[in-house]
Amino acid sequence: KQEVTQIPAALSVPEGENLVLNCSFTDSAIYNLQWFRQDPGKGLTSLLLIQSSQREQTSGRLNASLDKSSGRSTLYIAASQPGDSATYLCAVGNNAGNMLTFGGGTRLMVKP
Amino acid sequence: DTAVSQTPKYLVTQMGNDKSIKCEQNLGHDTMYWYKQDSKKFLKIMFSYNNKELIINETVPNRFSPKSPDKAHLNLHINSLELGDSAVYFCASSQFLGGDTQYFGPGTRLTVL
Numbered sequence: 412k413q414e415v416t417q418i419p420a421a422l423s424v425p426e427g428e429n430l431v432l433n434c435s436f437t438d439s440a441i442y443n444l445q446w447f448r449q450d451p452g453k454g455l456t457s458l459l460l461i462q463s464s465q466r467e468q469t470s471g472r473l474n475a476s477l478d479k480s481s482g483r484s485t486l487y488i489a490a491s492q493p494g495d496s497a498t499y500l501c502a503v504g505n506n507a508g509n510m511l512t513f514g515g516g517t518r519l520m521v522k523p
Numbered sequence: 524d525t526a527v528s529q530t531p532k533y534l535v536t537q538m539g540n541d542k543s544i545k546c547e548q549n550l551g552h553d554t555m556y557w558y559k560q561d562s563k564k565f566l567k568i569m570f571s572y573n574n575k576e577l578i579i580n581e582t583v584p585n586r587f588s589p590k591s592p593d594k595a596h597l598n599l600h601i602n603s604l605e606l607g608d609s610a611v612y613f614c615a616s617s618q619f620l621g622g623d624t625q626y627f628g629p630g631t632r633l634t635v636l
Binding site: 511516 | 527554556563564565566567568571573578579581613615620621623624625626627628629630
Protein backbone atom coordinates (compact mmCIF):
# COMPACT_ATOMS: atom_id res chain seq x y z
CA LYS A 412 0.00 0.00 0.00
CA GLN A 413 1.41 3.38 -1.01
CA GLU A 414 2.37 5.74 1.80
CA VAL A 415 3.29 9.36 1.19
CA THR A 416 5.19 11.44 3.74
CA GLN A 417 5.90 15.15 3.66
CA ILE A 418 8.63 16.84 5.66
CA PRO A 419 8.57 19.27 7.33
CA ALA A 420 4.97 19.38 8.54
CA ALA A 421 5.28 23.14 9.05
CA LEU A 422 7.75 25.77 7.90
CA SER A 423 8.09 29.47 8.63
CA VAL A 424 10.49 31.59 6.59
CA PRO A 425 11.12 35.31 6.00
CA GLU A 426 10.08 36.76 2.69
CA GLY A 427 12.60 36.37 -0.12
CA GLU A 428 14.05 33.05 0.95
CA ASN A 429 14.36 30.10 -1.38
CA LEU A 430 12.90 26.95 0.14
CA VAL A 431 12.48 23.26 -0.48
CA LEU A 432 9.55 21.05 0.49
CA ASN A 433 10.09 17.31 0.57
CA CYS A 434 7.85 14.40 -0.34
CA SER A 435 8.70 10.71 -0.12
CA PHE A 436 6.69 7.66 -1.17
CA THR A 437 7.11 3.97 -0.44
CA ASP A 438 6.09 2.36 -3.75
CA SER A 439 8.10 3.54 -6.76
CA ALA A 440 5.61 2.04 -9.25
CA ILE A 441 3.82 5.33 -9.77
CA TYR A 442 2.04 6.87 -12.73
CA ASN A 443 2.69 10.48 -11.85
CA LEU A 444 3.17 12.90 -8.95
CA GLN A 445 1.24 16.08 -8.42
CA TRP A 446 1.86 19.06 -6.15
CA PHE A 447 -1.13 21.04 -4.89
CA ARG A 448 -1.67 24.16 -2.86
CA GLN A 449 -4.51 24.47 -0.35
CA ASP A 450 -5.48 27.78 1.22
CA PRO A 451 -7.37 27.72 4.55
CA GLY A 452 -11.00 26.77 4.05
CA LYS A 453 -10.52 26.36 0.33
CA GLY A 454 -10.14 23.60 -2.22
CA LEU A 455 -6.94 22.39 -3.82
CA THR A 456 -5.16 24.12 -6.67
CA SER A 457 -2.89 22.03 -8.86
CA LEU A 458 0.61 23.51 -9.13
CA LEU A 459 2.67 20.97 -11.05
CA LEU A 460 2.20 17.50 -12.48
CA ILE A 461 5.22 15.28 -13.16
CA GLN A 462 4.73 12.14 -15.20
CA SER A 463 6.68 9.08 -14.05
CA SER A 464 9.00 9.36 -17.06
CA GLN A 465 9.91 12.97 -16.27
CA ARG A 466 12.54 14.30 -13.88
CA GLU A 467 11.19 17.80 -13.25
CA GLN A 468 8.61 20.43 -14.09
CA THR A 469 8.79 24.19 -13.75
CA SER A 470 6.15 26.87 -13.48
CA GLY A 471 7.25 30.41 -12.67
CA ARG A 472 9.02 30.41 -9.31
CA LEU A 473 8.15 26.76 -8.70
CA ASN A 474 10.25 23.77 -9.68
CA ALA A 475 9.33 20.19 -8.83
CA SER A 476 11.70 17.27 -9.21
CA LEU A 477 11.03 13.55 -9.19
CA ASP A 478 13.41 10.70 -8.39
CA LYS A 479 11.21 7.67 -8.81
CA SER A 480 13.83 5.09 -7.92
CA SER A 481 14.50 6.64 -4.53
CA GLY A 482 10.86 7.50 -3.93
CA ARG A 483 11.39 11.25 -3.56
CA SER A 484 10.11 14.52 -4.91
CA THR A 485 10.96 18.07 -3.96
CA LEU A 486 9.13 21.33 -4.55
CA TYR A 487 11.47 24.29 -4.81
CA ILE A 488 10.00 27.76 -4.30
CA ALA A 489 12.26 30.62 -5.30
CA ALA A 490 12.12 34.08 -3.74
CA SER A 491 9.20 33.27 -1.46
CA GLN A 492 6.42 35.82 -0.95
CA PRO A 493 3.76 36.22 1.78
CA GLY A 494 1.18 35.16 -0.83
CA ASP A 495 2.88 31.75 -0.98
CA SER A 496 1.62 31.02 2.55
CA ALA A 497 -0.58 27.94 2.31
CA THR A 498 -0.48 24.19 2.80
CA TYR A 499 1.36 22.32 0.07
CA LEU A 500 0.27 18.77 -0.67
CA CYS A 501 2.11 16.09 -2.57
CA ALA A 502 -0.01 13.36 -4.23
CA VAL A 503 1.18 10.22 -5.95
CA GLY A 504 -0.80 8.60 -8.76
CA ASN A 505 -0.94 4.81 -8.64
CA ASN A 506 0.28 2.62 -11.49
CA ALA A 507 -3.17 2.41 -13.02
CA GLY A 508 -3.42 6.18 -12.92
CA ASN A 509 -6.87 6.06 -11.37
CA MET A 510 -6.27 7.34 -7.86
CA LEU A 511 -4.08 9.73 -5.90
CA THR A 512 -2.51 9.05 -2.50
CA PHE A 513 -1.85 12.24 -0.59
CA GLY A 514 0.82 13.18 1.90
CA GLY A 515 -0.07 15.01 5.09
CA GLY A 516 1.04 18.36 3.70
CA THR A 517 3.53 21.07 4.64
CA ARG A 518 2.04 24.21 6.15
CA LEU A 519 4.12 27.14 4.90
CA MET A 520 4.15 30.61 6.42
CA VAL A 521 6.14 33.33 4.65
CA LYS A 522 6.60 36.37 6.88
CA PRO A 523 6.83 39.87 5.39
CA ASP B 524 -17.03 30.32 -14.47
CA THR B 525 -16.47 27.78 -11.71
CA ALA B 526 -14.84 24.65 -13.12
CA VAL B 527 -15.83 22.22 -10.36
CA SER B 528 -18.65 23.27 -8.08
CA GLN B 529 -20.14 21.63 -4.99
CA THR B 530 -23.33 22.27 -3.05
CA PRO B 531 -23.83 22.89 -0.26
CA LYS B 532 -20.65 24.51 1.05
CA TYR B 533 -21.62 23.78 4.64
CA LEU B 534 -23.89 21.04 5.97
CA VAL B 535 -24.81 20.60 9.63
CA THR B 536 -27.07 17.71 10.52
CA GLN B 537 -28.01 15.26 13.25
CA MET B 538 -26.78 11.69 13.61
CA GLY B 539 -28.92 9.18 11.76
CA ASN B 540 -30.05 11.59 9.05
CA ASP B 541 -29.57 11.05 5.31
CA LYS B 542 -27.94 13.82 3.26
CA SER B 543 -26.61 14.45 -0.23
CA ILE B 544 -23.77 16.53 -1.62
CA LYS B 545 -23.85 17.55 -5.26
CA CYS B 546 -20.91 18.03 -7.60
CA GLU B 547 -20.83 19.40 -11.11
CA GLN B 548 -17.94 20.04 -13.49
CA ASN B 549 -18.16 22.15 -16.64
CA LEU B 550 -14.76 21.14 -18.00
CA GLY B 551 -16.01 18.34 -20.21
CA HIS B 552 -13.97 15.81 -18.24
CA ASP B 553 -14.61 12.07 -18.33
CA THR B 554 -13.51 11.23 -14.79
CA MET B 555 -14.76 12.45 -11.41
CA TYR B 556 -13.71 11.69 -7.86
CA TRP B 557 -14.77 12.09 -4.24
CA TYR B 558 -12.19 12.66 -1.50
CA LYS B 559 -12.57 12.99 2.27
CA GLN B 560 -10.36 15.30 4.34
CA ASP B 561 -10.53 14.49 8.03
CA SER B 562 -9.85 16.72 11.04
CA LYS B 563 -6.12 16.01 10.77
CA LYS B 564 -6.22 17.31 7.18
CA PHE B 565 -5.43 13.95 5.58
CA LEU B 566 -7.02 13.64 2.14
CA LYS B 567 -8.17 10.18 1.05
CA ILE B 568 -9.80 8.96 -2.12
CA MET B 569 -13.30 7.57 -1.69
CA PHE B 570 -14.60 6.94 -5.21
CA SER B 571 -13.65 7.51 -8.80
CA TYR B 572 -16.03 7.38 -11.76
CA ASN B 573 -15.15 7.27 -15.43
CA ASN B 574 -17.89 7.97 -17.98
CA LYS B 575 -20.51 7.38 -15.28
CA GLU B 576 -18.98 4.02 -14.36
CA LEU B 577 -17.59 3.27 -10.89
CA ILE B 578 -13.85 2.58 -11.08
CA ILE B 579 -12.71 2.73 -7.48
CA ASN B 580 -14.47 2.28 -4.17
CA GLU B 581 -11.75 2.67 -1.61
CA THR B 582 -13.21 0.67 1.29
CA VAL B 583 -15.96 3.15 1.90
CA PRO B 584 -18.95 2.00 4.03
CA ASN B 585 -22.12 1.06 2.16
CA ARG B 586 -23.82 4.06 3.75
CA PHE B 587 -22.03 6.16 1.12
CA SER B 588 -23.54 5.82 -2.32
CA PRO B 589 -22.27 7.90 -5.24
CA LYS B 590 -24.57 8.58 -8.17
CA SER B 591 -23.47 9.79 -11.58
CA PRO B 592 -26.49 10.78 -13.71
CA ASP B 593 -24.17 12.02 -16.45
CA LYS B 594 -20.48 12.69 -17.03
CA ALA B 595 -20.72 16.21 -15.62
CA HIS B 596 -22.24 15.23 -12.28
CA LEU B 597 -21.18 13.00 -9.41
CA ASN B 598 -23.37 13.26 -6.32
CA LEU B 599 -22.67 11.70 -2.96
CA HIS B 600 -25.52 10.39 -0.83
CA ILE B 601 -24.86 9.41 2.77
CA ASN B 602 -27.32 7.33 4.80
CA SER B 603 -27.56 7.10 8.58
CA LEU B 604 -24.92 9.73 9.25
CA GLU B 605 -22.45 9.08 12.07
CA LEU B 606 -20.25 11.42 14.09
CA GLY B 607 -17.16 10.08 12.31
CA ASP B 608 -18.52 11.25 8.98
CA SER B 609 -17.77 14.85 9.98
CA ALA B 610 -15.12 16.03 7.53
CA VAL B 611 -14.61 18.14 4.44
CA TYR B 612 -15.61 16.32 1.25
CA PHE B 613 -13.96 17.33 -2.00
CA CYS B 614 -15.10 16.54 -5.48
CA ALA B 615 -12.54 16.54 -8.31
CA SER B 616 -12.39 15.83 -12.02
CA SER B 617 -9.78 15.02 -14.64
CA GLN B 618 -9.94 14.95 -18.41
CA PHE B 619 -9.48 11.21 -18.60
CA LEU B 620 -8.78 8.28 -16.34
CA GLY B 621 -5.14 7.99 -15.56
CA GLY B 622 -2.26 10.40 -15.54
CA ASP B 623 -3.98 13.72 -15.80
CA THR B 624 -4.20 16.82 -13.62
CA GLN B 625 -7.10 16.70 -11.19
CA TYR B 626 -9.17 19.82 -10.60
CA PHE B 627 -10.81 20.17 -7.20
CA GLY B 628 -14.02 21.75 -6.04
CA PRO B 629 -14.14 24.12 -3.04
CA GLY B 630 -15.23 21.38 -0.64
CA THR B 631 -18.30 20.71 1.51
CA ARG B 632 -17.80 20.88 5.26
CA LEU B 633 -20.08 18.29 6.86
CA THR B 634 -20.70 18.45 10.59
CA VAL B 635 -22.66 15.66 12.24
CA LEU B 636 -24.01 16.49 15.71
